[in-house]
Amino acid sequence: AQSVTQPDIHITVSEGASLELRCNYSYGATPYLFWYVQSPGQGLQLLLKYFSGDTLVQGIKGFEAEFKRSQSSFNLRKPSVHWSDAAEYFCAVGGNTDKLIFGTGTRLQVFP
Amino acid sequence: EAQVTQNPRYLITVTGKKLTVTCSQNMNHEYMSWYRQDPGLGLRQIYYSMNVEVTDKGDVPEGYKVSRKEKRNFPLILESPSPNQTSLYFCASSLQGPLHEQYFGPGTRLTVT
Numbered sequence: 001a002q003s004v005t006q007p008d009i010h011i012t013v014s015e016g017a018s019l020e021l022r023c024n025y026s027y028g029a030t031p032y033l034f035w036y037v038q039s040p041g042q043g044l045q046l047l048l049k050y051f052s053g054d055t056l057v058q059g060i061k062g063f064e065a066e067f068k069r070s071q072s073s074f075n076l077r078k079p080s081v082h083w084s085d086a087a088e089y090f091c092a093v094g095g096n097t098d099k100l101i102f103g104t105g106t107r108l109q110v111f112p
Numbered sequence: 113e114a115q116v117t118q119n120p121r122y123l124i125t126v127t128g129k130k131l132t133v134t135c136s137q138n139m140n141h142e143y144m145s146w147y148r149q150d151p152g153l154g155l156r157q158i159y160y161s162m163n164v165e166v167t168d169k170g171d172v173p174e175g176y177k178v179s180r181k182e183k184r185n186f187p188l189i190l191e192s193p194s195p196n197q198t199s200l201y202f203c204a205s206s207l208q209g210p211l212h213e214q215y216f217g218p219g220t221r222l223t224v225t
Contacts, residue, residue, distance in 0.1 A: 009152075032211050043116070043202055044155075051211075068215075086143030090154060098162065099170065100210035104154035 002027050004103035005092050012109040013081050021076040021106050023091030034073040034092040034100070035065055042088065050074065061085070086110045114139045116217035118203050124223045125193055133188045133220050135203030143206045144186040145170070145214070146178065148199040155202070161186055162209065193224040 004023045013019055025031055032051050037074040048059025055067040065076045074091060088107045094100040116137045125131055137144065145160040147170075157170030161180040175197055177189040186205075190197060201220045206212040 036214075041218075043204075043218050044214070045216070046213045049213075094211050097158065098168065098209060099157060100214075102155040104152060 002093065002095075002099075002101050004091050004101050006089075006091055006103035006106050008106045009104070010107045010109065014111050015081050015083050019076075019078045019081045019085070019108070021089050021091075021108070023074045023076065023103060024072050025074065025091070025093040026072065027093050027095055029095045032094045033067060034094070035059065035063070035074075035076050035101075036090045036092060037061075038088045038090065038105075040087065046081060047076070047089075079093075081108075081110055083110045083112060114215070116203055116205055116215050118201075118217040118220050119211070121218060122221050126160060126225055127194055128192050131190050131193060131222075133190075133203075133222070134182050135186045135188065135217060137186075137203075137205040138184065139205060139207075139215065140183065140213075141205035141207055142183070143209050143212070143214075144180065145204045145210070146176070146186070147190050147202045147204065148172065149202060149219075150199050158201075160210070172224060174201065184217070190222075193222075195224050198222060198224050 035047040038044045042072045050057045050067045065098045088105045091103040119134045141162045146158040147155040156172045159178040178217040198215045203217040206214045
């Protein structure tokens with residue numbers, strides 16, 4: 001069955017610290033992987049996506065993610081977090097169907 | 113400005129009273145979708161439409177209806193709302209399907225008492 005697991009429900013970091021949000025997926029075919037961000041009171045916005053090629057992908061707002069097929073993971077990283085990064089982050093997987101499966105989200109809190 | 117709009121943004125209603133949440137996009141997108149967001153459950157897809165006059169069920173379609181008579185509009189209809197449909201609802205659109213970047217509306221918070 002297709003699924004996405006985000007094991008961390010809530011993460012707190014200090015401003016300026018590095019960040020890694022975990023995402024593990026289960027998908028029977030070649031996965032297409034996404035990270036979306038939801039700022040408070042707003043809809044979701046695409047941060048980055050991986051379809052093929054270089055396993056390290058760059059996104060908006062200084063985020064990057066690395067696809068590791070052997071670990072079925074697609075973790076999101078940022079070297080230095082800003083207070084405006086406080087939001088909820090969703091990993092999603094899709095492929096040869098008409099559906100995108102979202103994870104349950106990780107809420108990021110940033111302390112000054 | 114390219115955007116997805118939803119109305120209303122907030123709605124409190126009673127069990128059994130039919131309601132419609134409108135969704136409109138101005139980007140000429142083929143694909144539109146409705147999601148509900150619940151704490152601990154993330155986003156779950158209700159219905160989607162690959163293009164005009166074509167709709168299909170998502171993962172949680174029970175209790176909902178949709179229509180796609182025009183490319184830009186994709187209303188969500190609750191014929192007889194129940195308290196378990198209290199949720200935050202998002203409409204989204206993309207150029208051709210869920211693997212293209214989806215643009216989300218601002219959300220509609222629905223409370224059914």
